Amino acid sequence: METPLIEFQKVSKRFNNHVVLDQVDLTIYEGQVTTIIGKSGSGKSVLLKHIIGLLNPDEGTILFRGQPVQKMSKTQRDRTFSQISYMFQNNALFDSMTVFDNIALPLRQTTHLSPKAIEERVRARMAQMELTEVARNYPSELSGGMQKRVALSRALVTDPKVVLFDEPTTGQDIIRRNAILSMIAQYQRKLGFTAVLISHDVPDVFFISNRILALNDGKIIFQGTPGEFEEFENPLIDEFVQSLEDFQEHLTGIQSKRQFRVRNQVGLRKKRSQESYVMALFTLKDFDELCEYLGHTRGQEVLNAMGAYLNKHFGAVGGFSARQSKNQFSTFLPFSNLSEAERIVEKFALDLREEGLRTIQAEANISQDMCFPFAILAGLAESKAGSEGIDVVFKKAEANQKEIAKVYCDMRR
Amino acid sequence: MDKETFFESPVTSLGGMAIRWVNELGAMVVFLFRAFVMIFHPKQFPVIAHQVYFIGARSATIVMLVGLFTGMVLGLQLFHTLVKFGSAGVLGTAVALSLIRELGPVLTAIMITARAGSSMATEIGIQRISEQIDALDTMRIDPLRYLVSPRIAASIISFPLLTAFFDLIGILGGFITGVMMMGLNAGTYFYRVRTGVELEDITGGFVKALVFAIIVSIICCFQGYYTHMRRDSYGAKAVGLSTTSAVVLSCVLILVADYVVTSLLL
Incomplete structure (x- = not known):
């Protein structure tokens, strides 16, 4: 059986007395697009922050390629986490830096590439993302969609093995939401990274996902393929179906x-x-x-x-x-x-x-x-x-x- | 409220406050140590150079302006005082020593706190609440190395240099009021400056400048860095309060440290 890239075993996390993750078991496989869905405040972002090591679990084990992260040496942990990029919900771009400098930052600070090589790589990524014309602009001068593309470029510029997307389509109109999802899917196929998304964009996100994880009240209530999810009987699904009702008129005018x-x-x-x-x-x-x-x-x-x-x-x-x-x-x-x-x-x-x-x-x-x-x-x-x-x-x-x-x-x- | 609680309450809150202070002080020392060690990271030079420009070069004008007027006021006040004792000739020594030993390092540090220290706390605070610091973490860029170390290094470089500027311009300010306005002999003024000031005075002033550099940079960066941990407010308000705390605490500690260093040097 294939070893999961990332595995949570009975992971729990509390903030003061509030239980955010409760005995979470999940698996994420290499080369796939895995989407985590759930209501606001159900612990999705906290879960993602555990994957990248921004938060540590109070209980339970997180395995990366079968190795418990908590038992890794600092060097091993650094090597492991350096393969993971994170795209924040609000992009977290450096507002005092230009688009070019934002994208170049991880290369400048974490690699020994020459300035010329960094420039070439950044320019190539910006061209792919249609950002060449705004290279000298500051993030605040860009539209929301463009800022997303800058954040995505920054996340991908180091050629990571895993990219975590925290609600990448928040605040976007329907066309742009689908454009961002389509862009993620395209680059995932082209570059071969493992993508983990948090998204509310059901069902659009199903078109690009290999696996769905549903989180409710800190527990994983479903993990499987989008097809299996649609057959899954749970009140949470009904809530999503309700959201689909609102969705259909916007998407393509069809059901x-x-x-x-x-x-x-x-x-x-x-x-x-x-x-x-x-x-x-x-x-x-x-x-x-x-x-x-x-x-x-x-x-x-x-x-x-x-x-x-x-x-x-x-x-x-x-x-x-x-x-x-x-x-x-x-x-x-x-x-x-x-x-x-x-x-x-x-x-x-x-x-x-x-x-x-x-x-x-x-x-x-x-x-x-x-x-x-x-x-x-x-x-x-x-x-x-x-x-x-x-x-x-x-x-x-x-x-x-x-x-x-x-x-x-x-x-x- | 029962009697026991009534009497216990102030002690409990005082104890709690003391524990928080000790905790914070400990955290600040660890913060300083970790940031200081990373000053020597090979990728730091461009970032330090940028901070030297921001903290040092861009504060130079305001520091020199304050230095000029401080020197002028000193020249004026001391001239009128010394004339009463028939000692107007030692004005140069009095102005120079006041500036080099005390006013130069203290006022320079306070001016840099107001201009650059507040900006450090605000900038880092905003980066904290807008998840930019978390973004650095996810990119495996140590935020202490990238954001804090360069500011400490730049402060250590800039504070003594700006203090020297302040002292020089202040002495010129004393010259303007004492010599050009009050009619003291120019040669006497500079002769007294040269003979009255010894190397220990200058070294002492620089030692103070270095101590203030560390105090100001560490407090301002610390307050900004832990903006999200404030118990009294969140978001933009927390950034505002962190900036206020950074400036107030820095100014108070500059004066406290000034006394401590002076008593050790004398």
């Missing part, structure tokens, strides 16, 4: 995955057994490259516009859509068989090519100069009510996907 499943089940219950329905799966191809080229914010705007367009089109024929993963949307067509659904999707593809792509581009504020070629794939799967699980139908639809529309850019400009 959340969970709502989709609920509505889908209700829709199927109304149908007679063995009555057919069709599931359509739409994928925005090369989404990471699109984000890298246009920026994460604009990438989210494309996604947003696409969701709205799907909703408008399929809502008119009685279907309903949901965001299925980071760059996928599913549409349930309750009153269709495969041939009818193919005709509907063909009509949709035609509209998309003639008008929709231009609309999406315009709504995402993408000018012709900035144009980036991206494609939309669609796949259909027919099933019968009560015959198979929804995940099986999704897989079939995914297997049937083919390109239905593509943005072509005039590269001669």
